[in-house]
Amino acid sequence: MKTYGYARVSTEDQDLTIQRDALLAAGCDSVREEKVSGQASTDDRKELSILLQFLREGDCLVVTRIDRLARSLKNLQDIVHQLKQKGVNLRATEQQVDTSTAAGKAFFDMLGVFAEFETNLRKERQAEGIAKAKLKGVYKGRKPTAQEKADDVLRLADEGLKRQDIADQLEIGIASVYRILKNSKAAAV
Known part of the structure; x- marks a missing residue:
């Protein structure tokens, strides 16, 4: 059984050091990391795709937080389903998630729901801010160049x-x- 870590940040200017250190401290044999949006599909996240193909029965995938793995509940459930089919457990270092236990699975599902809810709230707030700025004449959108x-x-x-x-x-x-x-x-x- 091997333990693999996955670290992700959304933008190039963000740093992976804290996640990497936490995953290594959690006993990960190796850590795959990338700088790509959590909204991207699993196929567009090359390091995650490699891990999902590489993991074998009895292995454990470790992340610092569930939102590092996925931002939507559907994507999260797809990844967990894929891990389950392979006999791979999922663990988060900062949350009480360990899919090898019933309580860990339940908590994991709740975290996924809250992560998706937070993303939707952020989108709503952004749309409200843009609408207010448009009313004030401050936001006009991108000037069409073509x-x-x-x-x-x-x-x-x-x-x-x-x-x-x-x-x-x-x-x-x-x-x-x-x-x-x-x-x-x-x-x-």
């Missing part, structure tokens, strides 16, 4: 450049190039 370059898109397309080359040259998304060309054709009709 539409300012519509004339250049049309000119380069007339010159015979491929759509991807236009997008690269003007530093805009290819979808914007297609949209501008489509709107131009619709306006000409």
Whole structure:
């Protein structure tokens, strides 16, 4: 039986040292770590994907807190289901989570519900803040950059450049190039 740690922070400027040290102190044989949003799918979290493939029956996956593993209850349940099928236990160093016990499983499920609730509250508060700022005229959103370059898109397309080359040259998304060309054709009709 091996014990593996998983440490995650959401942004590049955050530090993993505290999590790494806690996981090593908890007896982890090795620690996988990454800097990626918890909202990302499991497939988009390469280190977690590697761990989930690598873990074997009798192993234990350790995290400092459940929100380091997943932010939504659905994602959390999927990961736990995958671990359970492999015969792998999950433990959190800062929470009373140990899926090898009935009480640990119940507490684990409650933590998942609260983590998802917290994420939803944060999104609601953010939307309320944006709405207030819009009413005050402070928040206007991102200024559309591609539409300012519509004339250049049309000119380069007339010159015979491929759509991807236009997008690269003007530093805009290819979808914007297609949209501008489509709107131009619709306006000409």
